[in-house]
Amino acid sequence: MVMQRDAPITVWGWADRGEKLTVELAGQTAATTADQDGAWSVKLKPMPASAEGIVLTVKSHEQTLLVHDVVVGEVWHASGQSNMAMNVGAMAAELEPVKADIAAADLPAIRFCRIQEGPNREPQRDLPGKATWTVCTPATVSGFSGVGFYFARQLQRELGVPVGIIDSSRGGTPIEPFIPTAAFTGQPTLVRELELGEQEDLEGIWKLPGGVYARDANWLPGRLFNSRMAPIARFAVRGAIWYQGESNSGVQEDPRDYQHKMRALVQGWRAALDNPTMPVYFVQLPGSGAGAGWPYLREQQRLATDLPSTGMAVTIDLDGPGIHPANKVDVGQRLARWALAKDYGKQIACSGPLFASQQINSDKIVLRFRHAESGLMAAAKEGLAEPEETPDAELAHFEISDKTGHWRPAVAKIEGETVVVSSEEVASPVAVRYAYAVTPENCNLYNRDGLPASPFCSRPDLLIYDPHLPE
Missing domain, CATH: 2.60.40.10 (Immunoglobulins)
Incomplete structure (x- = not known):
């Protein structure tokens, strides 16, 4: 281990x-x-x-x-649902370059531990089965989490020390079962979800505004934390990576209040693992949307980045159809950038542009961003290749709204470290949003470090989510 x-x-x-x-x-x-x-x-x-x-x-x-x-060496928790669980072998079935990575994976300094216990009502003191660590070799790596492997490989290359990944993910689950029950406080949806969960009221959680379509006990508050993380809470780790959200924004699922659930997850893990500043880096849902709630949930994820020692890997520009895009190479490496920059002192860009503020100038809105110090650019990314600047391309997927909340397509232009947005249809704009679509193609705003801008809305209060939208 x-x-x-x-x-x-x-x-x-x-x-x-x-x-x-x-x-x-x-x-x-x-x-x-x-x-x-x-x-x-x-x-x-x-x-x-x-x-x-x-x-x-x-x-x-x-x-x-x-x-x-x-x-x-360095130990990290990796958790979430099926996009974290998706293994390197499944990636290789769709991406030819991954086969070469498998062949070259004679990496004894990287080890994985998979924990797959079923749900439990109470925090467990021990794992019922033996937790086995597996050394990374060409014969074993295909069974490792793809995100976890590329995250670990990048850390190991940069740090030169052993890296261990403890993978507790479970496909098809929402965030609720991974949040310790003690963290379901301070917000009405969280409080009510815990009450209903303790009553095993699956239908009540489903009908709750901001709730989730709970299918069985794996969906209930705290149940997977109790069985998969509580037993090893005393095992020291550096931090955690998280890839989830699909099962809080899919069919019959309500993504409202996800930002509060994400904060509860982070704060709950830190308390339970007795590590109050533990870094947690998470993945924003990619552009291969699978449900009407995905745009809203991406915005909820962005809003949850206000907690200290957290960071969000943006994946809106990555190719791949459906709910399981195969490119977990960039996902793992973008998560590793956060850790390398924030926890290991490496001089490396960790994020693409994140919306910071807007200024309304008559019929235009000027946007400013964090992580834009290197400058902004329009760029295109193909497959696993680095993004390439496309200076003549127009910025895509910008919309502007008037005070009534009606959104119109907009023209967006880069001016220094800002983006200026306007529309002939909106004389008095109040807000801008970017990439607010289920499957926005060619999201092409980047910083010059080659990292994509996050989807955002400058006035989240203008996003009205209808839980009865058709899928």
């Missing part, structure tokens, strides 16, 4: 009541005694990164357990 470097190492387990135990690792020794319930734990001092496999030893009076080939 991989243990987190530069962090106290907790080793825990169960034995007979009152039994004395000794834990040994890399010259450190700690002794303890099992309590009345048989539980025990010890803390070892932080260790520097090392790719040299060592042995973790746990001894009791009658038994010795050995865990071989333990390395020390």
Whole structure:
């Protein structure tokens, strides 16, 4: 396995009541005694990164357990639904270059741990089955999360230390089951969802404004956190990556209030893992929309970036039809940019332009962006290639609104670090939105670092979502 470097190492387990135990690792020794319930734990001092496999030893009076080939480096949680779970093998079936990545994946410093326990009403103390770590090789990598693999590979290349990924994703699930129940507070939808979930009222959650079409217990608040993350909450990690949202904005699902759920997830994980500043980087839904609620949910995801130590990987420009676009290469690498820039001190751009403010000048609106210091450009991206500037192309998918909330197509022009938007149909504009469509093609606003602008609305209060829109 991989243990987190530069962090106290907790080793825990169960034995007979009152039994004395000794834990040994890399010259450190700690002794303890099992309590009345048989539980025990010890803390070892932080260790520097090392790719040299060592042995973790746990001894009791009658038994010795050995865990071989333990390395020390960077450990990240990876979770969400099927686009996080989509493995490298599935990517290779659609993208020829991924086959070469599989053949070259003799990367023993990268290890994956997959956790797939079923839902549980209460936080569990232990995993019912053994959690197995798998070393990355050409024979094993096809089963790894594609996003997780390309994220880990980029970190390992840049940092030169072992990287471990703990993947707890589950396809087809909304965000609610991954949020600890203690975090369902401070907002009416969250509070009511927890109440209904504790009553196993699937229909009530479905009918709740801002609720979700809950199909079974896997959809209920906290249930997958309880079974997949609570048992290993003491295992130190650097941070988490998250790719989800499809099952909060698909057929019969209401994306309203998702921003509050995203904040609850981040804050809930930080509290439960006793890591109050743990970075969490998440993926905004791509442009291959599969439901009428996707544009609204992308905006909700953007609004959730106000929490410190979070970042959003924008994927609106990536090709691929349907709900599972195969290009997880760019997704993983864009997530890695956030970690490298914010957690590892690398001088690297981590985000494309994010809407910051607007200024209304008569019949025009001037937009300003964060992460536009390198300048703005129109560009086109083909497949896995880097975006190429298209200086003569018009910016696509800009709309402008008057005070009645009626949106009209608009002309948008780059002027320095700003974009100026206008329309002959709107004499007194009040707001601008960009890429607000289920499947917006050719989203071509980038910064000069080659990263795409996020879809946005300068006045989110003007976005009226109808949960009964046809799919």
